[in-house]
Amino acid sequence: MPEVTYLEAIRQGMWEEMERDENVFILGEDVGAYGGAFKVTDGFLERFGAQRVIDTPISEAAIVGAAAGAAHMGLRPIAEMQFIDFISCAYDMLTNYVATARYRAGLPTPMVVRGPSGGYVRGGPFHSQNPEAAFLHTPGLKIVCPATARDAKGLIKAAVRDEDPVLYFEHKYLYRRIKEDLPADEEILTPIGKARLAREGHDLTIVTWSAMVFKALEAAEQLASEDGLSVEVIDLRTLLPMDDQAIMASVRKTNRVLIAHEDTRTGGVAGEITARINNDAFEFLDAPVKRVAAHDVPLPYAPALEDFVLPQTDDLVAAARWLAAY
């Protein structure tokens, strides 16, 4: 089976969808002739033409707004943000226009906004962000954050086929670091709204997503060998709608839960998950729900600062030990 990187998986997913459905098209900055800042759309212009692979001005609000209009008319746009940090420039379009369209006016807006997110790459405050919390609070949007190559492909394809707007946050740290065997002839579709059991365990659960999944797996490995702890890791994959069932099933089994995310702590997604666990599985908890997240600062550039601010495997191990001992 061919080895496919996380980046190549996104590429393949979009390629297959464009082959399948001529309504699918791509728009964004430098996506055509250059093939995208990270080369995610390399070769698309040659194959699908300038009509379906559109190099746009530096106008994120117009990119997202135009995608919405086209989507109303039955097209299936995939809008790229060159870095996901620039999605803030389209915040108004997304939260006020796109997210409310179906509820307000019955207008279907099947579109995808995707782009490279995440830190650990010395990108500084404006090329490292994880904006999921800003949009989690907006009814009408779906949010997916793949961690594996299989899900990177399966979720972009599912996002394109979804009847509602999907924000697809890919992690640039994983682009070329993750490789998996993906059969070329398999149609991979990852259901939106379904978590994945990344590692089975019975002593405690780590709930996480995106690049943090790998830190959680590392921590689980270390806790197994050094502490004899059996750690379960849930990869949420979709943040909105959230897979409450998968979370609660694990909480009921392990009775201890750690939520880990790369975004800053205050107002972060972990708070929402904690509230859901309190509501649905409080009596199963043997310890308070614990969270590990980035410190509440803009992400700094210097390596020592970035490494300190972002959660590391050691932070997960320490938090898990605290939970296990509680």
Place this chain on the structure above:
Amino acid sequence: MASPNSVSPPPAIPAGLSVEQLLDLYYYMRLTRSLEERLVALYRQAKVVGGLFRSLGQEADAVGSAYAIDQDKGDILSPLIRNLGSMLVCGATPVEVLRQYMAKAESPTHGRDLNIHYGTPQQGFIGQISHLGDMVPVMGGIALSFKMRGEDRVALVYVGDGAMSTGTFHEGINFAAVQRLPLVVIAENNGYAFSTPTAKQSAVKHLTDKAAAYGIPSVRADGNDVLAVYEVTRRAVDRARSGEGVTLIELETYRRKGHAEHDDQSYQSAEEMERWEADDPIDRYIRQLTTSGWSTPAALADIDRRIADELAAAVALVEPEAGPGAGTALSGVCLDPPEAEREWYDRG
């Protein structure tokens, strides 16, 4: 008939500049280029932490325009990624820039922000953020403060051909125009925004055509002619200072290196690059200075040597310096962090 030995006097220097000022312009252009060359060497040794951005071929645009503001009067500018030269004119030092790129503890942002993203009103320049266009309204606000206080000061902001496609550019320049703020907006048309040619950013023939939409005057100049750049900017600065409001200046130049050091420039033709290389702003200025008799090759070589020494000393100073300690990461988000937050950190 003049005797064959008599030397005709040098032609009058344009724009009321002195010979000393002409050499200043040369110094800053050369310093910009040499500092960037040093940075490339450090980048290749993996001593620059993040990306590296060049302004090769755009030094006249940056230096000539910044030289036209009056720092003694308290004018302030906001540079973009190709405006290292503007910052140097305003008093930024190679040591600061090296520390920024190498994320050193003593860098102006203490390792928090990258490359030339730094500056304060006191320094005469305000650092950009990555989000393009954002500095246009911000510099409008700086100009607003000048106007509200009746101060004799001017603000200047740069915007790329690509950044002119942002909503913030449009809102910012329109706001400043309506308020008749003392703001100069410099559109640097270097042909590309990353890989996207200017014709795919804007449907206008010239970027100056946009000025009509804001009801402000505009002027276009050869961005590779440092004296021409100085002159048009000076006029716009004077105009702003005398209360006549915003001017849009388009400087026509060319980005000879990739968007950043990693970019292979596959989308720029060899022919185009050669043409602009032949129009190198520093070579051109050297010819102008020496053929007019305003300076000599020997005097310019002296300046080059001074710069080389200055940079060698700066690199030697900065290279061994330490980065910031992890413990410095949490302070200063607000002047006065809430007590509960501090307790949270302490608890771990």
